[in-house]
Every structure is written in structure tokens, then in C-alpha cells.
Amino acid sequence: MSEAPVKTKKRFIAGAVCPACSEPDKLMMWSEDDVPHRECVACGYADTLNAQGLSVPKELGTRVNTSALKPAADKSVQAVQFFPNPKLKKKSED
Ligand SMILES: [Zn+2]
Numbered sequence: 001m002s003e004a005p006v007k008t009k010k011r012f013i014a015g016a017v018c019p020a021c022s023e024p025d026k027l028m029m030w031s032e033d034d035v036p037h038r039e040c041v042a043c044g045y046a047d048t049l050n051a052q053g054l055s056v057p058k059e060l061g062t063r064v065n066t067s068a069l070k071p072a073a074d075k076s077v078q079a080v081q082f083f084p085n086p087k088l089k090k091k092s093e094d
Contacts, residue, residue, distance in 0.1 A: 020045035
């Protein structure tokens, strides 16, 4: 089974305050596989909510979706296209 990544709609949460930088109205929220994701556009803080509705902070720099961010000023950081082999699916992750 190979499903294309679902495009998620990110929405700003009115009145929400970032737990990391305390900036209001900077949090975006969307769902992936019914899991609520949040991301702060001000500081880059991101987390998900688990089944109990508790915040689970993401590790920065590992799985950050840079396509949603402004282009980095440092041109030495180059986007690399990576084509994973579908036969080599990780089973331990997620
Ligand atoms: Zn923030």
C-alpha cells in the first residue's frame, strides 16, 4: 500500500499562546492521521497532542518541515531530494 502524503490544512489558532515564546496568535494547528499538530511560526516550536490531549514537544531540527518556513538566508543549506525505498519501510518509527 502506497499512499501519497495527505496535504494538511494549517490554521492559525486565534488567541492561542505559544508555550515556548509566549507569542499570541502565532500557533498553527493541523491534523495528521487524526493527530493534532501545532507549530509556532514565531519561534519554530512544534508539538503534537497525544491521545490524552497532552502536549508532546517535537525535537527541533530532526523532522522540521522547512517548506513551510521562510527560505533560509544561509544558501549553503541546500534542500536535498530524498526518495526512500518503499521496500525499506521502518517499522520501529511511529
Ligand atoms: Zn513560539
